[in-house]
Amino acid sequence: MGFEGSANKVAVGVVRSDGAILSNPRKTYITPPGTGFLPRETAEHHREVILDLVQAALDEAGVAPKDLDVLCYTKGPGMGAPLVSVAVVVRMLSQIWGKPIVGVNHCVGHIEMGRVVCGAVDPVVLYVSGGNTQVIAYNEKARRIERRYRIFGETIDIAVGNCLDKFAREIGLSNDPSPGYNIEQEAKKGTKFIDLPYAVKGMDVSLSGVLTERMRRGECTAADLCFSLQETIFAMLVEITERTMAHCNTQDVLIVGGVGCNVRLQEMMGEMVKQRGGALYATDDRYCVDNGAMIAYAGLLAFMEGDVTAMKDTTCTQRYRTDDVLVTWRKDKE
Structure with a gap:
């Protein structure tokens, strides 16, 4: 239990x-x-x-x-x-x-639940939730010596879920069932992409600047901001995940954590993984x-x-x- x-x-x-x-x-x-x-x-x-x-x-x-x-x-x-x-x-x-x-x-x-539910054997893991943003793999050195999951990249300030939650509060979106889900639904109505800071620093990402910048865009609709926010942040996550895949010589990706339910994130990651000849593993909110x-x-x-x-x-x-x-x-x- x-x-x-x-x-x-x-x-x-x-x-x-x-x-x-x-x-x-x-x-x-x-x-x-x-x-x-x-x-x-x-x-x-x-x-x-x-x-x-x-x-x-x-x-x-x-x-x-x-x-x-x-x-x-x-x-x-x-x-x-x-x-x-x-x-x-x-x-x-x-x-x-x-x-x-x-x-x-x-x-x-989260990792072991994703592996057993999806049947993923040895994927690169993108763990995205309210308090965590990490790209993880059980790499060769870890198998032979360390026997630990290694973090190849992560956020250097706030997690993606925290970023989404704060923005949802600023624009008055409901917390039921979750702020991230409601941002996802609002983003589907967006039609205009707004440039936001794209902060990939080596294998890590910075999200606080994206959050600050989007809150200054008072002339934009909430739907356009939600749309642009998702596209920018998820592109950053796809980039550092792909770099980890290349380093570990692994073609499969498993997305876990609450933000991993986001269908748009799964679509963007799935397209990258498909181009590399691999498989994407992800689940729903259960x-x-x-x-x-x-x-x-x-x-x-x-x-x-x-x-x-x-x-x-x-x-x-x-x-x-x-x-x-x-x-x-x-x-x-x-």
């Missing part, structure tokens, strides 16, 4: 070792238009609904607590108060049910958006390799890098 609560979504999922997802309910803390979600209020929301989610996950999966092997929770990265609120519940259930705990890196959870099953599956992979988190170490950290995780379960291409 996996528990996710690193941002405004709280979720509980149950999976089997073969990757079958038995249940995956979640709830989202939605704030009024023009506002964001604050740590304390988000944590309160998670505490209010998480036990109902646990029961819903058990019922949907058709299992009882005695059938579970391990409880997995998001250790980080994420917002401190929401992370801790979920970790406390996991520690409580672990002692009541007598189950071991595995702390999971949120980013690695698995791209934060969910409990991804934490359950990543934790189960580690658990089957003998990894268990001692109770005294079931803490949370807001800064938990993808390349901090020892990937003991990757056996391919050794």
